[in-house]
Amino acid sequence: xxxxxxxxxxxxxxxxxxxxxxxxxxxxxxxxxxxxxxxxxxxxxxxxxxxxxxxxxxxxxxxxxxxxxxxxxxxxxxxxxxxxxxxxxxxxxxxxxxxxxxxxxxxxxxxxxxxxxxxxxxxxxxxxxxxxxxxxxxxxxxxxxxxxxxxxxxxxxxxxxxxxxxxxxxxxxxxxxxxxxxxxxxxxxxxxxxxxxxxxxxxxxxxxxxxxxxxxxxxxxxxxxxxxxxxxxxxxxxxxxxxxxxxxxxxxxxxxxxxxxxxxxxxxxxxxxxxxxxxxxxxxxxxxx
Amino acid sequence: xxxxxxxxxxxxxxxxxxxxxxxxxxxxxxxxxxxxxxxxxxxxxxxxxxxxxxxxxxxxxxxxxxxxxxxxxxxxxxxxxxxxxxxxxxxxxxxxxxxxxxxxxxxxxxxxxxxxxxxxxxxxxxxxxxxxxxxxxxxxxxxxxxxxxxxxxxxxxxxxxxxxxxxxxxxxxxxxxxxxxxxxxxxxxxxxxxxxxxxxxxxxxxxxxxxxxxxxxxxxxxxxxxxxxxxxxxxxxxxxxxxxxxxxxxxxxxxxxxxxxxxxxxxxxxxxxxxxxxxxxxxxxxxxxxxxxxxxxxxxxxxxxxxxxxxxxxxxxxxxxxxxxxxxxxxxxxxx
Numbered sequence: 001x002x003x004x005x006x007x008x009x010x011x012x013x014x015x016x017x018x019x020x021x022x023x024x025x026x027x028x029x030x031x032x033x034x035x036x037x038x039x040x041x042x043x044x045x046x047x048x049x050x051x052x053x054x055x056x057x058x059x060x061x062x063x064x065x066x067x068x069x070x071x072x073x074x075x076x077x078x079x080x081x082x083x084x085x086x087x088x089x090x091x092x093x094x095x096x097x098x099x100x101x102x103x104x105x106x107x108x109x110x111x112x113x114x115x116x117x118x119x120x121x122x123x124x125x126x127x128x129x130x131x132x133x134x135x136x137x138x139x140x141x142x143x144x145x146x147x148x149x150x151x152x153x154x155x156x157x158x159x160x161x162x163x164x165x166x167x168x169x170x171x172x173x174x175x176x177x178x179x180x181x182x183x184x185x186x187x188x189x190x191x192x193x194x195x196x197x198x199x200x201x202x203x204x205x206x207x208x209x210x211x212x213x214x215x216x217x218x219x220x221x222x223x224x225x226x227x228x229x230x231x232x233x234x235x236x237x238x239x240x241x242x243x244x245x246x247x248x249x250x251x252x253x254x255x256x257x258x259x260x261x262x263x264x265x266x267x268x269x270x271x272x273x274x275x276x277x278x279x280x281x282x283x284x285x286x287x288x289x
Numbered sequence: 290x291x292x293x294x295x296x297x298x299x300x301x302x303x304x305x306x307x308x309x310x311x312x313x314x315x316x317x318x319x320x321x322x323x324x325x326x327x328x329x330x331x332x333x334x335x336x337x338x339x340x341x342x343x344x345x346x347x348x349x350x351x352x353x354x355x356x357x358x359x360x361x362x363x364x365x366x367x368x369x370x371x372x373x374x375x376x377x378x379x380x381x382x383x384x385x386x387x388x389x390x391x392x393x394x395x396x397x398x399x400x401x402x403x404x405x406x407x408x409x410x411x412x413x414x415x416x417x418x419x420x421x422x423x424x425x426x427x428x429x430x431x432x433x434x435x436x437x438x439x440x441x442x443x444x445x446x447x448x449x450x451x452x453x454x455x456x457x458x459x460x461x462x463x464x465x466x467x468x469x470x471x472x473x474x475x476x477x478x479x480x481x482x483x484x485x486x487x488x489x490x491x492x493x494x495x496x497x498x499x500x501x502x503x504x505x506x507x508x509x510x511x512x513x514x515x516x517x518x519x520x521x522x523x524x525x526x527x528x529x530x531x532x533x534x535x536x537x538x539x540x541x542x543x544x545x546x547x548x549x550x551x552x553x554x555x556x557x558x559x560x561x562x563x564x565x566x567x568x569x570x571x572x573x574x575x576x577x578x579x580x581x582x583x584x585x586x587x588x589x590x591x592x593x594x595x596x597x598x599x600x601x602x603x604x605x606x607x608x609x610x611x612x613x614x615x616x617x618x619x620x621x622x623x624x625x
Binding site for chain 2: 029035083086087093094095097098099101102103104105106107108109110112113217221225228229231232236262265266269270272273276277280281282
């Protein structure tokens, strides 16, 4: 019983981190049709910036978090302009994969040059340490915080896409980019804004999840398969799908690691295959699919 | 593939797909002897690097198999190592327990690679795009996990060692300088190159290329796109399996990394550097990649990553056809 509870809490928290990072990927994949393998690298960059801000400059956690997200978004916008804009669209799948793998390699090498190959931590502030009593049970405060931020992200994204002007334009451009452009929607700006949104989410997840996905230079390569799995299972461009997929895969992965540690990977990938068999386009057939 | 690019591709396809033009036939005739001559020249020029060069030749055959899948059938895969590793382990296990003849071992590897490709291809090739990419990754990860757990047979994470193949054709022993290994690998690569060329020029190969360009049209013409894709996937699996067996025979060891994700990804990188859809592009890309890797990774693996990262980005942005397109200026126009 104790184990099951632990699996549930850790699995959901892990799933929320997966969701926050992957939904950014899902949105850019849904709108720009770009398979961005450098997405994990952006999350990693934000984690390193936050770690440096907290440990090197002594900034408080919240400031480090906000600074890292902002800085990552600002730093990646020129990349959108210079690199990504050339490879938007479904026809360039292979070019996208290669360009973004190349970008990932460069970022990994750069991070290693700047910060070294050792594991980096982002020290948690006082209020996030310790545990939170929840009736008879107690859960680590950090996990509770992550879950809360995850839920807030789901709600905020839903509101942004379904209830705002930006969301309407975005959905129009996803459904038919040429028609949207013809109707006067500035799709180029929209793409840049969406890219910034996706990167910002990656950055947020990278900083928040540093406890669960440890920061080291190979982070960008190690976890990208995980993020892509969430997007494939959830369906590109679908927020609800990403959330469901991230939670399902997060819980399955955690359960596999707790219960049958020797076959952890096996369990995860077997589930992935089974799900993709049943739903080849993801849980929620994405807008792009 | 969007409709627009399909049209562009089909419009320019006759130049490549139909009867070979005169310069192309000239180039064809020269390709195999040139490969053999370069291989032999390297044998005389760099007698101290035969180990590395044998690995390059093995990898070239493996990348060639990926070219059949990706370049000619348009199947984007990040799991080709599953076939390579299965072939390597099958040959390795057979060598430890059953037979010693190197050619039989290659056959064992080829059959194993082909079978696993046939089995998994039948299952996963219904997916497309990102889904298919994830399925190929998942299959390779599961095969690797199985190899990791089947310790008694495969040696698990310690790797499988003790592979001691008998003399080639009963005549040539595998010497400690790796001369026999190198020449053997060169011969196998040459044979693989010629067979692969035969396959891609056959009606079957052309039909696969048709599926890559436009599966709906192939279906409308009475072909079965999925069956063609599965068949090509299995054929390429045989090539990858033979490459794996070749690596087991020449190096005497099989490790779990022969099934790893990075080996699959590296194959893709090598292929694109060289140029997809051109068989000798696969070989060119492998030679360039492995040589630079050897030179740079010796100092610091991160230097290597920086270099290959920049190189990849440069290739995509400025040289979409890969290295082979530098020489081969007849670009097809399907990679903008």
